[in-house]
Amino acid sequence: MQRLDDLLICRLDNNRKQSQPCTLVIFGATGDLTARKLMPSLFHLFCEEQLPLPFRVICVGRRDFNDETWRERLMESVREFAKHYDNCARLWYRFSTKIFYCKGDISDHSLYTNLHKAIAEGESDELKHNLVFYLATAPDLFTMITEHLSKAGLLNKDEHTAPNCRLVLEKPFGTDAKSAKQLNARLTEFLHEKQLYRIDHYLGKETVQNLLTFRFSNAIFEPLWNQKYIDHVQITVSEKNGIGSRGGYYDHAGALRDMMQNHILQILALISMEPPVSLAPEAIRDEKVKLLKSIRPIAPEHVDRLSVRGQYTGAQVDGRHLPAYRQEERVAPGSNTETYAALSLRIDNWRWGGVPFYLRTGKNLAASTSQARIQFRMPPPVLFASQCGPTLDSNSITLRLQPDEGITLRFNGKIPGLDIQIRPVRMNFNYQSEFGAYTREAYERLLMDAMAGDSTLFIRRDEVETAWDIVEPLLQKWSGRPLGEEEFYPAGSWGPENADALPARNGHNWRNPDLEPAE
Numbered sequence: 001m002q003r004l005d006d007l008l009i010c011r012l013d014n015n016r017k018q019s020q021p022c023t024l025v026i027f028g029a030t031g032d033l034t035a036r037k038l039m040p041s042l043f044h045l046f047c048e049e050q051l052p053l054p055f056r057v058i059c060v061g062r063r064d065f066n067d068e069t070w071r072e073r074l075m076e077s078v079r080e081f082a083k084h085y086d087n088c089a090r091l092w093y094r095f096s097t098k099i100f101y102c103k104g105d106i107s108d109h110s111l112y113t114n115l116h117k118a119i120a121e122g123e124s125d126e127l128k129h130n131l132v133f134y135l136a137t138a139p140d141l142f143t144m145i146t147e148h149l150s151k152a153g154l155l156n157k158d159e160h161t162a163p164n165c166r167l168v169l170e171k172p173f174g175t176d177a178k179s180a181k182q183l184n185a186r187l188t189e190f191l192h193e194k195q196l197y198r199i200d201h202y203l204g205k206e207t208v209q210n211l212l213t214f215r216f217s218n219a220i221f222e223p224l225w226n227q228k229y230i231d232h233v234q235i236t237v238s239e240k241n242g243i244g245s246r247g248g249y250y251d252h253a254g255a256l257r258d259m260m261q262n263h264i265l266q267i268l269a270l271i272s273m274e275p276p277v278s279l280a281p282e283a284i285r286d287e288k289v290k291l292l293k294s295i296r297p298i299a300p301e302h303v304d305r306l307s308v309r310g311q312y313t314g315a316q317v318d319g320r321h322l323p324a325y326r327q328e329e330r331v332a333p334g335s336n337t338e339t340y341a342a343l344s345l346r347i348d349n350w351r352w353g354g355v356p357f358y359l360r361t362g363k364n365l366a367a368s369t370s371q372a373r374i375q376f377r378m379p380p381p382v383l384f385a386s387q388c389g390p391t392l393d394s395n396s397i398t399l400r401l402q403p404d405e406g407i408t409l410r411f412n413g414k415i416p417g418l419d420i421q422i423r424p425v426r427m428n429f430n431y432q433s434e435f436g437a438y439t440r441e442a443y444e445r446l447l448m449d450a451m452a453g454d455s456t457l458f459i460r461r462d463e464v465e466t467a468w469d470i471v472e473p474l475l476q477k478w479s480g481r482p483l484g485e486e487e488f489y490p491a492g493s494w495g496p497e498n499a500d501a502l503p504a505r506n507g508h509n510w511r512n513p514d515l516e517p518a519e
Contacts, residue, residue: 018052018452019050019051019052019448019451019452020052020126020130020451020452020453021052021053021054021055021124021126021127021130022052022055022126022127022130022131022132022451023055023056023057023058023119023122023127023128023130023131023132024042024055024056024057024058024132024134024447024451025057025058025060025115025119025131025132025133025134026038026057026058026059026060026134026136027060027106027133027134027135027136027137027141027145028060028061028135028136028137028138028141029059029060029061029101029136030059030061030062030063030065031136031137033136033170034059034077034136035074035077035081036077036081037081037201037441037443038134038136038443038447039074039077039078039081039082040077040078040081040082040083040441041441041443041444041447042057042095042447043078043082043088043092043095044082044083044084044088044441044444045444045447045448046091046094046095046098047084047087047088047091047095050444050448051451052451054098054123054124054126054127055098055127055451056098056099056100056122056127057098057099057100058100058101058102058115058118058119059099059100059101059102060102060103060104060106060111060115061101061102061103062103062104062105062106063103064103065101065103066101066103067099067100067101069101070099070100070101071096071099074096074099075092075096078092083441100118102114102115102118106137106141106144106145106148107144109148109151109152111148112148112149112151112152112154113152115152115154116152116153116154119131119154129164130164131154131155131164131165131166132166132168132450132451133145133149133154133155133165133166133167133168134168134450135167135168135169135170136170137170139169139170139171139172139173139174139183142169142183142187143183143186143187146167146186146187146190146191147190149167149190150190150191155167155190155191155195156190156191157190157191157192157195165191165195166195166196166197166450166453167187167191167195167196167197168197168199168450169196169197169198169199170199171198171199171200171262172253172257172258172261172262173198173459173464174464174468175252175253175257176468176472176475177465177468177469177472180464180465180468181465181468184461184464184465188461193460193461194455196458196461197450197455197458198458198459198460198464199446199458199459200262200263200266200458200459201442201443201446202262202263202266202267202370202401202442203266203442203446203457203458203459204441204442204443204444204445204446204457205401205402205442206405206431206440206445207399207400207401207402207405207406207431208266208267208270208401209445209457211267211270211271211399212270212284214399214407215271216275221397224376225351225374226351226352227351227352227353227354227355229376229377230355230374230375230376230377231355231375231376231377231378231394231508232355232356232357232358232375232503232506232508233271233272233355233356233357233358233372233373233374233375234357234358234359234360234372234373234375234503234510234511235264235267235268235271235357235358235359235360235371235372235373236360236361236369236370236371236372236373236510236513237259237263237264237267237360237361237369237370238360238361238362238365238366238367238368238369238370238494239362239363239364239365239368240364240365240366240367240368241363241364241368242312242322242323242325242328242339242363242364242491243325243328243331243339243363245329245330247328247329247330247331248330250331250337250339251330251331251332251335251337252337253337254337254338254339254341255309255338255339255340255341255361255362255363256309256338256341256471256474256475256478257471257475259341259361260341260343260359260361260471261467261468261470261471262459262467263361264359264361265292265359265467265470266288266459267370267372267401268291268345268357268359269288269291269292269463270288271372271374271399272291272347272351272352272357273287273288273290273291274287274290274291274351275287279456280456281454281455281456282455284456285455285456285460285463288463289460289462289463289466291347291349292463292466292467292470293466294347294348294349294352295345295346295347295348295470296345296346296347296348297469297470297473298343298345298470298473298474299473300473300476300477303473303474303477304477305505306343306344306345306502307341307342307343307344307474307502308340308341308342308487308495308496308498308499308501308502309338309340309341309342309474309478309483309487310338310339310340310341310362310483310487310488310489310495310496310499311325311326311335311336311337311338311339311340311483311487311488311489312324312325312339312340312362312363312364312488312489312490312491313325313488313489313490313491314327314490314491315490315491315492315493317491317492318492322364322491322492324491325337325339325363325364336478336480336481336482336483338478338483339362339363339364340360340361340362340363340365340489340495340496340499341360341361341362341474342358342359342360342361342495342499342502343357343358343359343360343474343502344356344357344358344502344503344505344506345357345358345359345470356503356506356508358502358503358508358510360495360499360510362495364491364492365492365493365494365495366492366493366494366512367512367513368402368403369400369402369403369513370400370401370402371398371399371400371401371513372398372399372401373396373397373398373399373511374396374397374398374399375394375396375508375511376394376395376396376397377394378394379394393410393412393424395409395410395411395412396409396410396511397409397410398410404430405430405431405432406428406429406430406431406434407428407429408426408427408428408429409426409427409428410424410425410426411424411425411427412424412425413425445457446458486498494510494512
């Protein structure tokens with residue numbers, strides 16, 4: 001007999017486009033992204049029989065490989081990074097026969113001539129004409145590659161063939177508002193906006209996708225999701241590790257560009273947007289853009305009051321010495337790049353008027369976590385406040401995106417006994433214990449959607465440009481300004497002490513996950 005909860009499953013698959021047979025071309029294929037994320041994700045999809053048939057992957061790189069040596073190299077990467085390789089290793093040979101290598105310099109047009117010939121050798125019309133180009137390269141190569149693809153006849157804006165030619169771009173999309181707009185303008189000389197798939201891998205995470213389901217399919221929460229009941233919102237994306245080997249990239253990016261402008265603002269948009277008219281890609285993206293445009297601009301004279309930056313210094317953590325950021329490999333000795341950024345934002349619309357949103361991210365902090373905490377207003381102080389004092393806390397919902405994905409509802413409960421004693425208690429939903437299934441890697445979902453032509457989880461041009469406009473005043477104010485002593489923080493802490501003043505101005509304080517009782 002079927003279980004009740006099985007009968008109650010609402011399947012939304014019909015709202016998703018289905019992947020069609022296609023050729024996936026990866027530029028920058030010899031880089032870390034292909035080894036760590038793209039190939040393991042594709043292999044797992046193949047093992048689950050989720051990839052469209054037929055399909056093939058053409059990997060473009062400068063190194064001296066042929067098809068066979070390249071497949072051997074990829075097998076090593078997939079064995080190391082694919083979570084379930086041992087369970088389906090027997091399928092590797094079948095999968096690898098779909099992978100081909102195209103050697104060449106991406107600045108040399110002859111590469112694209114050779115690529116055109118390789119694509120034309122497809123065993124079916126779909127493999128020849130349904131093309132997805134994945135640019136896993138440095139952003140300054142995007143326009144050059146796009147222009148060459150266009151000149152080679154592999155990419156065009158013709159309305160009849162355009163839907164079958166798509167370009168997938170890794171972040172960052174520009175380095176500031178001006179460069180992002182220039183990049184978008186240049187790319188759209190060669191293809192339509194609907195052909196551009198800008199990846200923010202956070203949107204591929206199962207728990208991030210669940211934000212809309214949680215909000216709009218549960219009547220017990222959505223009526224409370226407004227300024228009448230919510231006091232403030234905190235979004236924390238912290239990493240316990242430093243920058244590792246990414247110094248060359250990170251010292252030019254910093255926390256604001258690396259995390260705040262994209263990942264965190266996307267989470268903010270999903271938490272606070274209005275209900276879309278449907279689950280269609282443009283309906284969802286319309287509401288995200290509308291929300292981002294409702295964020296109150298930060299005036300240059302208010303940057304120091306509404307934001308905090310920081311940089312980690314060396315410290316002893318868990319019995320080992322962690323170096324200062326300025327001592328990391330490929331970092332300038334006197335670098336003023338921020339490894340910590342925090343913002344206080346306001347959303348000027350009817351739903352959120354007066355509610356502060358506190359956002360923070362950083363490297364070498366006390367814990368690795370991504371979460372959004374919705375803090376509700378306190379109840380009227382007429383019954384329990386005088387007796388319970390500080391133990392009477394306001395209710396909250398914590399959406400844990402990683403690790404330990406799930407949702408926690410925090411409310412007050414009476415401690416058993418003759419006296420009335422109240423303390424916060426928790427109801428905890430955990431994805432792993434509830435569903436017990438493999439949580440799909442973000443890139444698995446994003447690759448499937450790109451091959452299907454489903455743009456729901458990708459970033460639209462106006463989203464990118466609006467997000468850059470939000471952080472632009474901070475970039476300009478921080479650029480070239482030396483860090484002050486108050487802006488440094490020891491590795492293993494929760495950031496610079498002056499960051500506490502950001503919520504304190506409104507009578508709030510940061511809620512640090514590792515300082516709270518176990519869930």
